[in-house]
């Protein structure tokens with residue numbers, strides 16, 4: 241059946257968010273941060289959010305949240321997001337997120353949210369003890385995006401299911417309230433070899449902030465020695481670098497390292513394979529370490545400089561809060577009218 245619902249025709253906007261929980265790693269950089277900077281460079285209207293409301297769905301060390309929020313804002317800038325061009329702000333400073341999340345809690349269906357695999361992963365075996373916020377986390381994520389009527393969302397592969405839920409919520413809101421094309425159906429931007437960076441120790445698990453082994457991830461604050469050591473110790477097999485991407489299948493650790501090389505050097509997997517075909521890891525790993533250090537060193541240096549001036553970060557966040565509010569406020573006015581709330 242062809243969909244005859246009128247589509248959203250408003251302006252295009254990029255939105256994405258990162259949680260202020262733990263230090264960022266290469267997966268966050270390649271899956272998200274690097275794309276943020278690239279999209280800004282292409283001239284898109286971009287809004288980037290430190291999602292502190294999401295962070296409190298899991299236990300946070302008391303008193304740590306403010307600094308973690310500043311750290312993520314600093315990482316946005318270190319990766320190349322320019323606060324003069326893009327909006328950088330903390331989610332809790334724009335109340336539209338919370339208000340729209342409530343409305344969307346009443347649009348989303350229990351069955352939709354119950355299907356979310358990230359809740360199952362994070363809640364673990366004892367889901368009864370998880371916060372209610374952790375359960376409705378993806379609904380708040382939909383509100384983040386749609387409070388700005390964002391059309392494009394750069395994220396890593398692990399966010400695909402949450403983005404599908406955002407589209408379902410937007411579609412149902414438009415239909416239930418009889419406002420076709422009111423909310424855009426946000427497009428996930430996931431493509432490319434950086435979208436799913438795996439653990440350096442186990443190619444079947446994603447690189448993650450919560451992995452107990454520090455050797456499993458390259459952190460954005462690692463120095464050149466730490467990076468080289470982690471790559472040297474990365475799990476591989478006894479084979480050599482193959483000639484084709486097809487032959488990487490079934491060799492997840494090797495596929496991951498080749499993917500990291502490609503993503504960091506802005507090359508295709510095929511071109512990396514063509515260069516290293518038939519070579520062993522004694523050759524490939526040092527080359528990968530060199531590419532990684534060369535790419536990350538300036539970012540790490542900028543990150544440290546920015547962090548040394550917390551008042552400067554606070555100015556960026558305050559300015560961003562004002563600009564984000566200015567975008568969301570008229571959209572929320574329309575939402576209240578559409579839902580039928582009393583207004584003065």
Ligand code: TYM
Pocket residue numbers: 255256257258259260266267268269270271272291294380381382384385393394395396397398399402434435436437438446447448
């Ligand atoms: P978070 O904070 O867990 O991760 C931030 C971003 O990093 C990406 N990422 C990865 N990409 C590739 N390989 C990996 N191993 C890897 N690990 C993490 C994530 O996909 C994400 O893009 N729910 C989101 C935050 C969020 C959000 C939003 C994102 C809240 N509201 C609205 C987009 C739009 C999250 O937990 O990200």
